[in-house]
Amino acid sequence: MGNAAGIVEGPQAKEAKMVSGPPGSTGPQKQTAGLKLPMPPEEELEERFSAVLNTMNLPPDKVKILSQYDSEKKWDLICDQERFQVKNPPSAYLEKLKSYLDHGGVSRKFKRRVQESTQVLRELEISLRTNHIGWAQEFLNEENQGLDVLVDYLSFAHSAVTYDTDTLDNGSLPTDKGKTMDKSLEDLSRSASNSPSHSALKASKGFTVRKVVRNSRVVSQKDDVHLCIMCLRAIMNYQSGFNLVMKHPCCVNELTLSLNNRNPRTKALVLELLAAVCLVRGGHDIILSAFDNFKEVCGEKSRFEKLMEFFRSEDSNIDFMVACMQFINIVVHSVENMNFRVHLQYEFTRHGLDDYLE
Template sequence: MLGPGQPPLPPMPPEDQLATMFDQVLKQMDLPVDKMRILKEYNNEKKWKVVVDSQGMNAHVDPASYLTKLSYFLDKKALKKNKKVLGDETSTEVLKHIEISLRTNSVDWVIQFLNPPNNGLQVLVEYMNQLLLEASSQCSDTPTGSSVDCSDHVIPSNSSATSITSSSLFRKNHSISARTTKVSKNVGELEDDVHVCIMCLRAIMNNKRGFELVFADSRAIYCIVRSILHQSLRTKTLVMQMLSSICMVQGGQELVSDAFDQFRLDYRERHRFQTLMYFIRNPPEFHVEFLSSAVQFLDIFSSVEDLNQKVYLQYEMHLLGLDDYIDEMSECMSDELQARMSAYVNGEIDVATLVDDSHQKTRLIEECDQLKGRLSQVKAFFLSQNIFLFQEHLNGIFDYHVS
């Protein structure tokens, strides 16, 4: 059933064709197994709606329509006032419509979404920032008997240390969350919304204009960095891949570095990247994509042109235990992870060897100078000898003619 203001669906194809199209859509969607199972139980009408959304058949929907709905979730009063406009549509569904449209619609539609007066990136970042602030608030306002300080996200390098994990940032706190009130029945699960927001940002970054806007927006980059605290390894993987993309553009490494500096201050890490390194060393399961993308990100981040800075970043990673982790994972059966780790190791600067080479170079230069001095002396000696012999030869010729 369509909500108010939603366009009618195109005619539904035969059931066997619909089944094939729906299976193709499921393969393309970034969904966990449990949610995939729920989608498969949809009736044909709901399946057709999913197919239509994924193929961008509703591309004629103006970006302002989606952004207006999303803006309702930024203000409780506006949300309450526009309940009839939203119908049964949740924030997660609105975000999914946006993500699908950004990924499948024309470039013109994406530009229209991004440019004034829509300013889609700003609206999306504003909503995402609100989600992350709400998550942090839930983290520090846990009900009686289980008070948790968000600073506990500071993870000791000791992997056996007891501390809260990323899931606590997105824990369902029913006693304080406005997401369970009657007023906000349209509001989806916080962690689902954050994940889809990340997917929206990824779709925006796949557009040249969109990438430029994200690159120029420090709040957007910081929202991506903070999403590393999401409990889903799929979300963490997307975050690592997006940050790697930013680092590969000139000036991007500095932007990501600033964002992680801010993260260290806000979440009271003792060392930068400490939380990320904890997730790498202590994943809830062996997730090749996440581990590979995380190691690749650290490799790209530390691959700077300035050798002094490169050595500094390399030592920072060493203190965090990345070298030890690579040694521990040397027998890993994943070719992808092995390739990422090898790339990092091959890019390392062996400072000890450089120092030794420098000392050896200094010694060789001194020896070279000594040899040059001796050579000069030998040349001077032979030159004086040649002059003496030549003079003797001339004297002999002169005496011969005189006599």
């Protein structure tokens, strides 16, 4: 895959600059510089410099450049890196995100609990992007399963959009969409599955789902979806993280469902990440499968229908328009089979792409 993971670093990286948090903040912070420590012996300097390079997740060409620094510059870099303190381990963020998925209790309690979710996600994104590679690896390891937690939270935020909320408020589930997302909502509604009988489960299911969707509205009305996508981008900038995203059974599906969002910045960022997935071996099939899932979940008549609706309606947002055209070009032209390429091109033509561009 080469440097495919680096593809996902787009212009929106400027959206989340690292800032020092207030007292009690859970984000990463830097200590005051203070006096510079005396330089250690050459052998120790080189050993510590190598350790610093190993934590920076740099490509070989950058490592080569830094290795040519003189001793003074190497020591400056070591001091800068060692002043940086990781205030919280990955588990601190993951426990908080899991608590937001616990939708038990009345809505007022949930709203109080989830008020800080946006800040937690913002600090998590900064930590994933700026901490050393070991921190990100710990976040993603089998013990923490950070990618699973992040995808679950993103799925939870989507559920308000996925369901016909008017029907839910009337006390019934929409048949087709209810079947599509039934498994994911049952995962989010484990309390209902503990009912003593089938009839009790059936009676409680509508209430439980309505509560999940009502709570997810609180989440979806904030920046949480956008921040989740930014966290995924930070993860995908690591080779190991990119590989985990590719192998995850739901991640690309949930990422694609994030296109169903009012924020054009979010949609542009999603398309950048999907384009990166599409460019690697096996990624094209994953992307088409994700849009098949989007079609089923969102009730499209044909694949890419809503994407083209967004493209026509967001014509005032240049970043989204550019991201959309780049994605379409990659989807159509990254297949070798000419007949399949023509078929994909026709899918977009059928939705009026050629007419719109003229």
